[in-house]
Amino acid sequence: MSVRPAWDDSTSPLRRKTLSLLWGDRVGLLIFLLSLCLFGLTWRTAFLINDSYTIANGVYALEHGSLDMTTAAYGPGLETPGAEWYDGELYSRNYGVIFAALPLVYLLRALELVADLRVVLVAAWCLTLLAATLLAGRILDRRRTATYAGSVAVFGLFSLNVALATPLDPVQHHLIALQIVHMVGAAxxxxxxxxxxxxxxxRRRAVLAAVLVTLGTPLPFWAAVPKRHVLTAAVVLAVAFAIARSRDGKRAYATESRALAYVLVGLLAWVHAPEALVVLVALAVVDVPSAPANDARSLAVVGGAFLVSLVPMLATNFALTGDPLTVPRALRNAPPDADLSIDGPSGPNPAADGGDVSLETGGETTEIGSVSEGGAGTPTEGGDGDGRTGWSIPAVLLPVVALTESAVEVLATFGELLSQGLSKLSTRPEQVYHSFVRSGYVDRVARRAQDAPSANLSFLESAPVVAGLVAVIPVALASARERVDASRLRPRVPPVDGFVVVFAVCYSLVYISRLPVHAQVTVRYLFPLYPVAVYGLVRLPPVGAILDRHWRTIAWTYSAGLLVGSQFLLVALVFLAPGRGEAFQFHALLALGTAGPVGAWALTGRSAGKCGQFGALSIGLATAAATTFLIFVTVEYFALGDSHALPMVRVLAELVDLV
Known part of the structure; x- marks a missing residue:
């Protein structure tokens, strides 16, 4: 059977370049379409997190021509989590996705004039599935089979869903638009x-990496939730890809690829500036020393592209606060009458007049510090006791000084968060353990939630396959022996691997000081670390060898674990009749039970013979455990009433009643 991943020669050059820029080849496009189909199965057109009310109201306000929110179209009121007051007006957050969702709101309203919105969503999902089927037929050179079988199957699914469909009540256009934006980003x-x-x-290892990211992590659960997590994850991987493409100076578009990495960070800042800062720091630390060239032309292209990408964020911030570097979330502790403008009397400091600035991490706040009255941007003056001014900053330089001070303040905050993370590692290691390894009962979290049942899984419990990362130990030992034999003491770390490691370390330190928190399902604040962990996993030689040699074993074990194991799990849960928190801990123990064999095999560092087959079996079972949890979360634990976008999933959820 031949495989044809390249684009057709009949495709126009412009279209081929566009398709290659976004998806690379046909396989990349197929992964995108299949991911959207999977996310459609887990899609619930309802609010899962209170923060989403704020963003949806932000889209509603923008549709009505305003950045500030005056009408609570969603939620119990305007002051939902994430909304911030400034100068008597209430603002949302994540304006990058708010602007991206607005055209979809108009599109949904237009489509609703033709058919019921529920039917429109079903039709869109079926067309996506049909497109994926036809594309798979082209890739595998089975066009006729894919055309006939795919058309019949998709028509049957469309008919089934239309027969089961009920009108969306209520029709939440702004939420649905936001969910579509995030699902596309997640894909x-x-x-x-x-x-x-x-x-x-x-290519084989690359496809398996995409499968593990999609089916072995909580990606499908968070794909349709209007939070920044999936977008940050997509940007991190895209930046890593751009770094890999830019390391060969002789390659076409190498400099442009390097500039693209910074452009992506700038656009992410429009969505969530603090996380974009973490990505930027990791990128700059690795990119500048390892770049093929740092001549004036290269730096001008990279710097110019980065500055242009920041324009949307800077313009939005300036429209809201008067300071391009003050994001809406930094207004949390600012006094209502604070002046944040870069040329105002109080200068650029968000904490003017004694206010404090805070940065959200894990649903809490970290205070940056207080500033004396007059603001940090006030021109420095020295008096000699008779009121005469010794010196002053020229008025033309005030904006530059103000922006510089704002930038220094942001970097100082970042350094403080890293310090707090290191302190947490040394003083409260048990809480770090609860976030990364075993969730269980955490007294501090339970007391804060007033003993309400928690719904948490740790990082490892959510994606047990990442236990294979312990293979880094035998790999590092073998590499050290080779360096000693070759009299080469310094290890050679590829730039893309260096970026991934620096990002993972910085990102973890920024958030672990605020973890664990109550009812975050799968440590959602650390979500971007899941795809990063899978990337590191498939890069390790023992794991890569398993994926290359025993991919069929992984596929069959995964299928058996999902189809058969999920039924046994359903029977066990019906018999136990647990509450939601107890059911989560049941999944946690199951995940740890599958993670153990993966870690035990990975420590051997061996991929040949029976050892390799055991590793393949354990990887397949661990991935199946993660997917099974996602199915139960979608169908049962967070069914959210009649909110499933696909009616057939809603009917299945009504048939299953466990908690």
Whole structure:
């Protein structure tokens, strides 16, 4: 059976370049379409997190021509989590996705004039599935089979869903638009996992990397939730891919690829500036020393592209606060009458007049500090006791000084968060353990939630396959022995691997000081670390060898674990009749039970013979455990009433009643 991943020669050059820029090849596009189909199965057109009310109201306000929110179209009121007051007006957050969702609101309203919105969503999902089927037929050179079988199957699914459909009540256009934006972003997580690994290895390992990211992590659960997590994950992988493409100075578009990495960070800042800062720091630390060239032309292209990408964020911030570097979330502790303008009497400091600035981490706040009255941006003056001024900053330089001070303040905050993370590692290691390894009962979290049942899984419990990362130990030992034999003491770390490691370390330190928190399902604040962990996993030689040699074993074990194991799990839960918190802990123990064999095999560092087959079996079972949890979360634990976008999933959820 032949495989044809390249684009057709009949495709126009412009279209081929566009398709290649977004998806690489046909396989990348197929991963994108199949991911959207999967996310459609887990899609619930309802609010899962209170923060989403704020963003949806922000879209509503923008549709009505305003950045500030005056009408609570969603939620119990305007002052939902994430909304911030400034100068008597209430603002939302994540304005990047708010602007991206607005055209979809108009599109949904237009489509609703033709058919019921529920039917429109069903039709869109079925068309996406049909497109994926036809594309798979082209890739596998089975066009006729894919056309006939795919058309019949998709028509049957469309008919079934239309027969079961009920009108959406209420029709939440702004929420649905936001969910579509995030699902598209989430679909690119698998795409860039594939493209990144394909750039460094073969296509088979790249496809398996995309499968593990999509089915072995909580990606499908968070895909339709209007939070920044999936977008940050997509940007991180895209930046890593851009770094990998830019390391060869002789390659076409190498400098442009390097500039693209910074452009992506700038656009992420429009969505969530603090996380964009973490990505920027990791990128700059690795990119500048390892770049093929740092001449004036290269730096001008990179710097110019980065500055242009920041324009949307800077313009939005300036329209809201008067300071391009003050994001809406920094207004949390600012006094209502604070002047944040870069040329105002109080200068650029968000904490003017004694206010404090805070940065959200894990649903809490970290105070940056207080500033004396007069603001940090007030021109410094020295008096000699008779009121005469010794010196002053020229008025033309005030904006530059103000922006510089704002930038220094942001970097100082970042350093403080890293310090707090290191302190947490040394003083409260048990809480770090609860976030990364075993959730269980955490007294501090339970007391804060007034003993309400928690719904938390740790990082490892949510994606047990990442236990294979312990293979880094035998790999590092073998590499150290080779360096000693070759009299070469310094290890050679590829720039893309260096970026991933620096990002993972900085990101973890920024958030672990605020973890664990109550009812975050799968440590959602650390979500971008899941695809990063899978990338590191498939890059390790023992794991890569398993994926290359025993991929069929992984596929069959995964299928059996999902189809058969999920039924046994359903029977066990029906018999136990647990509450939601107890059911989560049941899944946690199951995940740890599958993570154990993965870690035990990975410690051997061996991939040949029976040891390799055992590793393949354990990886397949661990991935199946993660997917099974996602199915139960979608169908049962967070069914959210009649909110499933696909009626057939809603009917299944009504048939299952466990908690």
């Amino acid at each position: 690119f997580v698998g795409v860039f996992a594939y493209r990144l690994v394909r750039e460094l290895h073969d």
